[in-house]
Amino acid sequence: xxxxxxxxxxVSSCLLGQKVRYDGQHKRDDFLTEVLAPxxxxxxxxxxxxxxxxxxxxxxRLVGRPAAPSLVAERSGLDHTEAMRRxxxxxxxxxxxxxxxxxxxxxxxxxxxxxxxxxxxxxxxxPRREGVGAFARVxxxxxxxxxxxxxxxxxxxxxxxxxxxxxxxxARWKAAVGEGMTRGALVAFHTAHKLALLAHSPAAYRxxxxxxxxxxxxxIRADVEAYGAGLMAALKVPxxxxxxxxxxxxxxGYLRDxxxxxxxxxxxxxxxxxxxxxVPRIVPLTLLRHHxxxxxxxxxxxxxxxxxxxxxxxxxxxx
Numbered sequence: 666x667x668x669x670x671x672x673x674x675x676v677s678s679c680l681l682g683q684k685v686r687y688d689g690q691h692k693r694d695d696f697l698t699e700v701l702a703p704x705x706x707x708x709x710x711x712x713x714x715x716x717x718x719x720x721x722x723x724x725x726r727l728v729g730r731p732a733a734p735s736l737v738a739e740r741s742g743l744d745h746t747e748a749m750r751r752x753x754x755x756x757x758x759x760x761x762x763x764x765x766x767x768x769x770x771x772x773x774x775x776x777x778x779x780x781x782x783x784x785x786x787x788x789x790x791x792p793r794r795e796g797v798g799a800f801a802r803v804x805x806x807x808x809x810x811x812x813x814x815x816x817x818x819x820x821x822x823x824x825x826x827x828x829x830x831x832x833x834x835x836a837r838w839k840a841a842v843g844e845g846m847t848r849g850a851l852v853a854f855h856t857a858h859k860l861a862l863l864a865h866s867p868a869a870y871r872x873x874x875x876x877x878x879x880x881x882x883x884x885i886r887a888d889v890e891a892y893g894a895g896l897m898a899a900l901k902v903p904x905x906x907x908x909x910x911x912x913x914x915x916x917x918g919y920l921r922d923x924x925x926x927x928x929x930x931x932x933x934x935x936x937x938x939x940x941x942x943x944v945p946r947i948v949p950l951t952l953l954r955h956h957x958x959x960x961x962x963x964x965x966x967x968x969x970x971x972x973x974x975x976x977x978x979x980x981x982x983x984x
Contacts, residue, residue, distance in 0.1 A: 671706045672836050675760060675768035675804075677777045678711035680816050685711040689721040694816045696825070697769060704975050708763050712776040712800035716745070716752045727775045727784045731795035734784050736775060746799070749776065753803035760804070765811060766839070767832035768804065772817035776800045779815045810835065810897045823903065826980040831900045833974045834858070838893055846889045848880050855892075860970035862899055864912045869899030910940040913949050916957075916965055923960050932956065947981040 678685045682693035697707075714720060723741060727734035735746045770777040775798055782796035797805075805813055812831035819825045841854050855877045862870035873895050880888055913936045921929065935949040950971065957965040965971065974980065 671704060672766040672832060673708055673764055674705045674832065675708045675710060675763070675765050677769065677771040677774065677816075678709040678714070679771055680769060681707060681709055683709065683711070685714045685720055687713070687720075687722045687724045692771060692816070694769075694819075696819055697816065700978060701829075704978070708760070708765060710756065710760075710800075712749065712753065712756070715756065716749060718745070725775050726792075727782060727796045727799070729784070729787050731784045731793060734796055734799075736799045749799045750803065753800045756800070757803050757807045761807070764839075765808070766836040767812040767814075767828070768808075769819070770798065770801050770813060770815050772815040774798050774801075779805070779813055810893060812897070822980075827900070827903060829974055829978060829980055830861070831897065834861070834900055834969070835897060837969070838896060842889065842893070846885070848885060851880070851885070851889065851892060852877055856964075857967050857969055858896070860912050860916060860968045861973065862896075863915070864904040864908050864970065866899045866902040867908070869895060869902065873899065906940065906942070909946060910936060912970065913939070913946075913953065916953055916968070916971075919962055919965055920953075920956050920960060923962075924956060928956065945982045947979075950981060 676697065677692075679690075679692045680694045680697055682691050682698060684691045686692065713722065713725065718725075723743075724739045725736055725745060726739055728737045729735050735744055736749050737744050737746075770779045772778055773782060775782060775796075777800055778796070778798035779801050780797060781794040782798055783792035783794055784796035785792045801813070805811070812828055812835055814824070814828040819828060838854070841850060844850070855873060859870065862873065873892060876888060876892060876895070917929075917932050917936065920932070924932070932949065932952050935944065935952050938944045939946050939949050953965075954971050957971065
C-alpha cells in the first residue's frame with residue numbers, strides 16, 4: 666500500500682516546542698508533536714515574533730469592543746493593532762500558497778486564539794471572553810472552509826476526532842476540485858461521503874444531495890463552491906453517538922441478506938454495545954469493514970466513514 670501523503674497544517678509555533686512566547690517559553694503539545702506529527706507537515710507561525718516584537722517581549726492583550734478590539738501592550742500601552750493587521754494580511758497571503766489542510770492555534774492568545782479570548786474594557790473592569798485573536802481573525806476570514814481548532818480543545822476525544830476528520834475531508838475536497846470537478850465527480854464524491862455526512866447532519870446530507878441531484882447542463886462552478894461550503898459546515902456539526910448508531914445500523918442493513926444468522930447477531934450486538942457505551946466505535950466498525958470486504962460490497966467499501974484517516978491516531982478507540 667502506498668504511503669499516505671503528508672498534509673500541510675498551519676500551527677502556532679509555540680505548540681511545536683519553539684520558545685517564542687512573550688516569556689521566552691513554549692507550550693509544546695504532545696498530541697501535535699508526537700501523535701499527529703508523523704502524518705502532517707507543520708507550517709509554524711508566530712504572529713507576534715514575526716511582527717518583530719522579539720523574545721522575551723511585553724505581553725499584549727485585546728482591548729475595547731469584542732467585535733473590533735485593539736491589540737495593545739499591557740504596560741506601555743503601545744498599540745499594535747494596525748501593524749498586526751498589515752502583517753496578518755501579508756502572512757495569510759503567503760499561507761494561501763502553502764496548500765494548508767488545517768490550522769491549530771494557541772488558545773487564549775490575543776493574536777492566535779480562535780475563540781473566547783479575553784477582551785479587556787478600555788476603561789477598566791473585568792475582561793469578557795468574547796474575542797478572537799487578531800491574527801486568527803484574518804486567517805479565518807481569508808479561509809472560511811479551512812478546519813481551524815485550538816490545542817486545548819483537542820484534549821477532548823470527540824473534538825479531536827472531528828478536527829482530524831475535517832482536515833482529511835478538506836484535503837480530499839481540494840484534491841477533487843484540483844483534478845477538475847465534473848457532475849459525475851461531484852456525484853461520486855457525495856456518494857463516498859454519505860455515511861460520514863449522516864453521522865454529523867442528516868439534514869445537511871439531504872440538502873447537499875438535493876443540490877447534487879439538481880445539477881443541470883452548463884457551468885457548475887457555483888454549485889461546486891456551494892457544495893464545498895456545505896460539506897465543511899456539515900462536518901463541523903458534532904457527530905453524536907445516536908447518529909453513529911443509526912449510520913452503523915444503516916450500513917449493516919446492506920449485509921442482512923448476505924450473512925449467516927450468527928454473524929448478523931454478532932454485528933448487531935457490537936453496534937448495540939457501542940450505543941450503550943460499553944465498547945468503542947472501532948469495534949463495530951472493524952467488524953463491519955471485515956464483512957463489507959469479504960462480501961465484496963463496493964458501495965460500502967468506498968465509504969470514507971469506514972476508513973477515514975490513519976488508524977494509528979486511534980480516534981475511534983474511545984467508548
